[in-house]
Amino acid sequence: MSPDFLNRMRVEWLGTIRADLLAGLVVALALIPEAIAFSIIAGVDPKVGLYASFSIAVITAIVGGRPGMISAATAATAVLMVTLVRDYGLQYLLAATVLAGVLQVIAGALKLGSVMRFVSRSVMTGFVNALAILIFLAQLPELIGVPWMTYVMVAAGLAIIYLFPYITTAIPSPLVTIVVLTAIALLFGMDLRTVGDMGELPSTLPVFLLPDIPLTWETLQIIFPYSAAVAAVGLLESLMTAQIVDDLTDTKSDRNQECIGQGVANFFTGFIGGMAGCAMIGQSMINVKSGGRGRLSCFAAGVFLLILIVVLGDIVSIIPMAALVAIMIMVSVGTFSWSSIASLRDHPRSSSMVMLATVFVTIYTHNLALGVLTGVLLSGIFFAGKIAQLFSVTSELTDNGATRTYHIHGQIFFASSDEFSAAFDFGEVLDKVIIDVTRAHIWDISSVAALDMTVLKFRREGAEVEIRGLNEASETIVDRLAEHDKPGAMDRLMGH
Amino acid sequence: MSKIIAMVDGSVYSESVCDHAAWVAKGKGWPVEVLHIIGLRDETSDPRNLSGSIGFGARTALLNELAELDAQKAKLARKRGQAIVEDAAARIGAEGIEVTARLRLGDLVETLRDAEEDADLVIIGKRGEDADFATLHLGSNMERVVRASTKPILVASRAFQPVKKLLVAFDGGPSALKAVNHIARSELFSGLAIHLLTVGSETTEARRAIEGAAALLKGAGYTVTSEIAEGQPEHLIAVRAEAHDFDLLIMGAYGHSRIRSLLIGSTTTAMIRACKVPVLLFR
Numbered sequence: 191m192s193p194d195f196l197n198r199m200r201v202e203w204l205g206t207i208r209a210d211l212l213a214g215l216v217v218a219l220a221l222i223p224e225a226i227a228f229s230i231i232a233g234v235d236p237k238v239g240l241y242a243s244f245s246i247a248v249i250t251a252i253v254g255g256r257p258g259m260i261s262a263a264t265a266a267t268a269v270l271m272v273t274l275v276r277d278y279g280l281q282y283l284l285a286a287t288v289l290a291g292v293l294q295v296i297a298g299a300l301k302l303g304s305v306m307r308f309v310s311r312s313v314m315t316g317f318v319n320a321l322a323i324l325i326f327l328a329q330l331p332e333l334i335g336v337p338w339m340t341y342v343m344v345a346a347g348l349a350i351i352y353l354f355p356y357i358t359t360a361i362p363s364p365l366v367t368i369v370v371l372t373a374i375a376l377l378f379g380m381d382l383r384t385v386g387d388m389g390e391l392p393s394t395l396p397v398f399l400l401p402d403i404p405l406t407w408e409t410l411q412i413i414f415p416y417s418a419a420v421a422a423v424g425l426l427e428s429l430m431t432a433q434i435v436d437d438l439t440d441t442k443s444d445r446n447q448e449c450i451g452q453g454v455a456n457f458f459t460g461f462i463g464g465m466a467g468c469a470m471i472g473q474s475m476i477n478v479k480s481g482g483r484g485r486l487s488c489f490a491a492g493v494f495l496l497i498l499i500v501v502l503g504d505i506v507s508i509i510p511m512a513a514l515v516a517i518m519i520m521v522s523v524g525t526f527s528w529s530s531i532a533s534l535r536d537h538p539r540s541s542s543m544v545m546l547a548t549v550f551v552t553i554y555t556h557n558l559a560l561g562v563l564t565g566v567l568l569s570g571i572f573f574a575g576k577i578a579q580l581f582s583v584t585s586e587l588t589d590n591g592a593t594r595t596y597h598i599h600g601q602i603f604f605a606s607s608d609e610f611s612a613a614f615d616f617g618e619v620l621d622k623v624i625i626d627v628t629r630a631h632i633w634d635i636s637s638v639a640a641l642d643m644t645v646l647k648f649r650r651e652g653a654e655v656e657i658r659g660l661n662e663a664s665e666t667i668v669d670r671l672a673e674h675d676k677p678g679a680m681d682r683l684m685g686h
Numbered sequence: 687m688s689k690i691i692a693m694v695d696g697s698v699y700s701e702s703v704c705d706h707a708a709w710v711a712k713g714k715g716w717p718v719e720v721l722h723i724i725g726l727r728d729e730t731s732d733p734r735n736l737s738g739s740i741g742f743g744a745r746t747a748l749l750n751e752l753a754e755l756d757a758q759k760a761k762l763a764r765k766r767g768q769a770i771v772e773d774a775a776a777r778i779g780a781e782g783i784e785v786t787a788r789l790r791l792g793d794l795v796e797t798l799r800d801a802e803e804d805a806d807l808v809i810i811g812k813r814g815e816d817a818d819f820a821t822l823h824l825g826s827n828m829e830r831v832v833r834a835s836t837k838p839i840l841v842a843s844r845a846f847q848p849v850k851k852l853l854v855a856f857d858g859g860p861s862a863l864k865a866v867n868h869i870a871r872s873e874l875f876s877g878l879a880i881h882l883l884t885v886g887s888e889t890t891e892a893r894r895a896i897e898g899a900a901a902l903l904k905g906a907g908y909t910v911t912s913e914i915a916e917g918q919p920e921h922l923i924a925v926r927a928e929a930h931d932f933d934l935l936i937m938g939a940y941g942h943s944r945i946r947s948l949l950i951g952s953t954t955t956a957m958i959r960a961c962k963v964p965v966l967l968f969r
Contacts, residue, residue, distance in 0.1 A: 197830065216738040355737035362738035438749055440756065472740060479748055480736050524740025 202257045202485045213482025214490025216362045220473050220521060221247070221262045221495050222506075223514035224325075226385060228268035231328050232465060233275040234283065235389035239263040240499050241396045242287075242464025247492025249455035250469075255447030256432040257485045258439060260474045261455065262492070263467040265325045266427045267420050269556045271465065274416045282413055284401035287466040289410075289417035291457030294425055298449030306429045306445065312541040313565035314430055315530045316548025318471055320561050321427070322526035323553055325472075325518055332383070332515045339380055340512050347371055347516025364517045371513040372505075385514065386507030392499050396462035421453075422559040424468035428452050431469035438478045472521035540572040578605035581630075583613035592621040602663075603633035607640035614644055620653045628659025632667055688716045691805045692778070693798070693831070695722060696770040698844065699811025704777045705846035706964060707809050713874040716806065717784035720774040722767045723797045724760075724789065764789075794827055795834040802837050809840045812958060812965075829955050832939055832967055838868070839939070841958055841965045852880045853932035855923050855957070856912075858895040861938025865968040866899045869936065870906040882912040883926060885919040924960035932963055939967040 221243050229239030243262035250261040267290075275283050297303075309317075333340065347367045354363040375382055385391070403409050432443040448469075456466045477487055499506055534542050544565050552561030581600035588595065602610050625644070632638060641657070648655045692707040694700040707718045740748075771787035778785045790797045802808055810831050832839050852875060856862050869875055880903055884896050892914055900912045915922060927935055939954045958965050 212736055216736050219738060351739045352741060355735075355739055359735045359737040362736055364738050434745065438745075438752055440753075475740050475744055475748060476738050478752075479740065479744075480738060520739055520741075523742060524744040527745065528743050529746060 204486070205484050206481070207484075207486060209481035210484045210486035211490050213477050213480035213487045215494050216364075216480045217260050217473050217477045217482065217487065217491040218494035218498060219362055219364045219368070220476050220517060221260070221470075221491060222498065223517045224265060224470065224473070224521065225263045225495075226388060226514060227328055227518055228263060228265050229465070230331075230388050231265075232268040232271050232283070234280050234465065235391075236385065237390050237392040238280065238283075238463060238465050239268070240392050240495065241462055242459050242467050244492045244496040245396065245459045245462055245464050246455040246467040247488050247495065249458055250451045251485045251487075251489035251492065252451075253447075253454050254451030254485070254488075255444035255449075256428075256435055256469075257443075258474070258478060258483045258487060259428075259431055259435045259443075259448075259469050260477050260482075260488050260491060261428065261452065261467060261469045262473070262495075263465055264424075264427065264470050265328060266321055266423050266558050267466045267468055269324055269328070270419045270423060270559075271416055272556070274413070278412060281402045282409075283465055284460045284463060285403045285409065286413040286416045286420065286460075287456050287464065288401065288460030289413055290420040290424065290466050291453045291455070291460065293417055293421035294453030294456060295450050296453075297421065297425060298446045298451075298453060301446045302425070303429060303445030303449050306426075306433075308566055308570075309426070309430075309562065310541075310544065310566070310569045312537075312544040313548050313562055313569060314433070315527050316545040316552070316565050317426065317430060317558060317562055318525055318527050319530060319545070320549045320552035320558060321471065322522045323549065324556065324558075325522040325525065327553075329515045329518050329522075332511050336383070337381065340382060343371055343375070343380075343382065343510060343512035344516050344519070346374075347513050348519060351516060351520045364520070367516055368509055368513045371516075372509050375510045375512075376508065380510070382510040382512060384507060384511060385509045388511070391503050391507055392496075393503055395496070395500065396464070398461055399463060401460060419557060419559050420456075420466045423557070424452055424456065424466060425449055426558060426562055427471065428469035431471050431474050434471060435474055435478060438475070439483060472525040475524060476521075540569075540576075544569045544572065574603070574605040577601050578603070578609070581606045581609060583610075589622070593624065594618065594620050594622075595624040595626060598625065598627045598630040598663075600629075601631050601633060602627075602637035602640070604636035607636045610637065610640050611644060614648070616647050616651055619651075620648075622654045622656065623648045624656045624658060626658040627663040630659075630663050632660075632664045634667065638664070638667070688714070688806045689804065690714075690716050690718045691798075691802055691808045692718055692720050692774065693723070693808065693810040694720055694770055694774045695811065695827075696766065697811060697813065699813055699842055700770065700774060701777065702842045702844055702846050703809050703811050704774050706840055706842045708778050708781045708783055709846065709849070710807060710809070710840070710874060711778070711783045712781065717786070718778050719801075719805070720771050720778065720785060720787045721798075721801055722771045722774075722789050723794050724763045724767050724791050725794055795830050798831060799834060802835060805837055807840060808835055808837050809842055811842050812844070828958070832954070832958075836969060838969070839967045841967065843962060843964045847933050847963075849875070849933040850878060851930070851932045851934075852878055853923070853927055853930075853935050853963075854880060854882050854899075855919070855935060855937035856882045856884050856896055856899055857886070857938065858884070858892065859938050861968045863899070863938075865936050865938055865966075866902060868968060869908075870902050876907065879909045880911070881926075881930070881932065882910065883923065884912075884914045885917060885922050886914065887916055888914050920956040920960045923957055924962075927961050927963050934966060935961050935963050936966045937968070939969055 225239035225243040226236040229236045247260065247262045271283050271286065274286060350367045350370060351363045354366050428448055429445055432445060432448055436443055452468055530545060547568050548561045548565035551564040552558050578601065583596055583598055585594055585596045596614065645655045690707050690710055692703050694703055711718050767789045771789055775785045775787040810828055812828060828841060854865065882896055882900055884892050886892055896912050896914060900910045903910045923935065
């Protein structure tokens with residue numbers, strides 16, 4: 191524990207105590223609806239999500255790598271576990287949560303946080319849009335086939351949420367929404383669904399318990415795919431949220447530490463009967479907007495949430511679901527990147543495709559990891575396609591038509607090796623063929639194979655083949671370019 | 687090349703820091719560099735919005751809003767910083783001392799670490815500006831600087847008094863010996879009266895150490911008295927300083943590790959706070 195570390199901890203925990211505590215309180219109000227709503231989606235009692243939100247918020251506040259970010263039970267991870275709960279029950283969900291935590295810690299230890307650089311801007315936009323849509327879709331069961339009064343109540347709730355801040359920003363408008371809608375429902379004796387109808391709420395502090403599952407190979411086979419998906423989605427959303435908080439606050443986060451923090455949080459959450467979670471984009475934005483900057487705000491949000499639920503449990507259970515639906519619609523609207531719709535027109539078509547593919551795959555599979563994977567693969571392919579265009583061949587005839595020299599310029603790799611092979615005229619009768627690759631880069635085995643095949647074909651036609659500048663051109667074939675050589679390697683690579 | 691760094695922050699202590707700097711600069715013939723560090727952004731004074739609602743385009747709106755706020759604050763801090771160093775440089779320059787002004791952005795400790803490389807003395811106010819009161823870190827900047835710096839540090843009191851009598855808190859440790867050696871060689875204090883004080887029980891060892899130090903100082907031409915007294919160091923030293931009108935306390939700083947001082951509290955910090963006179967610290 192160096193003085194610098196202690197000082198950093200002091201700043202991160204105690205730098206903005208008052209603002210963090212207030213922001214924590216505001217955020218707790220936005221955590222409760224998400225925890226309840228997505229416990230229901232996942233098919234478990236609200237207490238599973240609420241306990242999870244408490245423990246994840248508190249633990250990530252302590253061991254996470256991004257002060258000012260809010261983590262709890264989330265939509266993104268909950269939707270992955272629906273079939274696990276349906277087919278095998280709650281205990282398997284808890285075990286999967288523990289395993290997901292282990293996987294995330296491993297990812298953090300392997301420093302996989304840096305893999306995020308392959309996730310392009312378009313994929314990130316697709317992710318937040320898909321997430322916003324998932325959150326919105328999750329509200330539909332509360333909006334379809336319900337008494338018409340529900341619609342009025344939700345509309346009233348939304349009106350309060352968006353209009354109340356014009357009156358004062360000192361009181362959280364979600365709180366006003368909850369209080370007003372609950373009061374109206376009670377006053378007029380409306381027959382609306384309440385939180386209490388949705389399942390068991392926590393009445394005590396969480397206790398330690400081991401998931402009740404057989405510790406067999408078969409169990410592992412069942413939970414592993416879920417754990418892997420949860421771990422991947424959890425890290426993706428957490429790292430993306432960290433990036434957003436970085437941008438908003440103009441500070442840096444420790445990504446690998448964040449991976450480990452998320453893992454530790456999920457690991458322990460599984461043992462107190464909570465489901466897996468991760469960072470939350472919407473709630474983190476609310477936190478930053480409310481002035482939360484330190485670790486204390488996430489910690490406080492978790493603690494306030496538990497106090498609210500355990501102490502005021504009876505009151506919480508009479509809150510009409512309409513109030514929570516209104517809050518979640520607000521979170522969904524705030525998370526969605528509305529400017530991305532307008533920019534569909536002026537962004538390059540490939541970026542728009544990547545964004546839309548990410549959204550559609552996610553909505554179709556309810557798995558953000560698959561959506562992001564699609565997006566990343568697509569952007570990789572589009573990029574390769576673009577780079578493959580940086581390729582040209584010129585040639586000239588010398589020695590009275592007996593020798594032809596081909597000058598290859600640009601990038602030769604899997605996407606351009608076909609074009610490379612097609613650039614040669616094997617029908618020409620020549621004594622000698624010179625292939626000058628001094629000004630080309632050979633990136634991979636595909637291009638080596640294409641070059642070999644070209645040489646072979648010319649030989650078959652009876653020509654002698656000479657390749658020039660192969661050493662320079664093939665310097666790029668080694669993996670990890672930056673490490674493979676002496677200083678100046680980059681200049682030589684790019685220069686020749 | 688010797689120089690003095692005077693750390694100013696626009697608080698009431700800044701003037702006193704300048705006066706102390708001028709005093710040392712005159713005595714030593716060193717130039718002064720006035721340094722103001724614009725710290726990392728302070729988030730505490732942000733206007734709060736506790737509405738807890740995020741609407742259409744929330745991220746972009748929030749980003750713009752925060753960036754705008756930071757930009758305004760940064761501009762203000764820059765203007766203010768410029769004014770602070772100019773004022774300070776003018777105050778010192780008026781005494782006919784060579785002075786330069788420097789404005790830096792960054793973390794206080796890290797920036798000072800770079801800046802103090804070719805300095806012989808760093809002068810800082812006992813307390814900083816009011817912002818410190820809000821964050822419960824009373825004078826913690828001073829403590830951070832004292833801990834991080836490798837140079838002798840003069841912690842300025844609220845107002846400068848001409849220095850006539852020195853009190854040396856002598857614990858026999860390496861930094862205390864360094865302090866005594868420094869005084870013996872320094873022309874700044876020549877001819878002044880020095881009182882050596884060891885807080886602790888009277889042992890032969892302690893007696894021998896303090897007598898040795900006294901002899902060294904006498905040899906350098908000072909009028910020296912010495913004393914070993916039992917009691918609470920910070921309390922006793924503060925009482926002595928007050929009762930006998932000492933103008934400057936000289937001591938070694940932070941003998942203990944950070945962890946230990948976190949648990950039991952740091953004698954040095956407590957002492958600096960308890961005394962009303964400026965303190966010259968040696969690491």
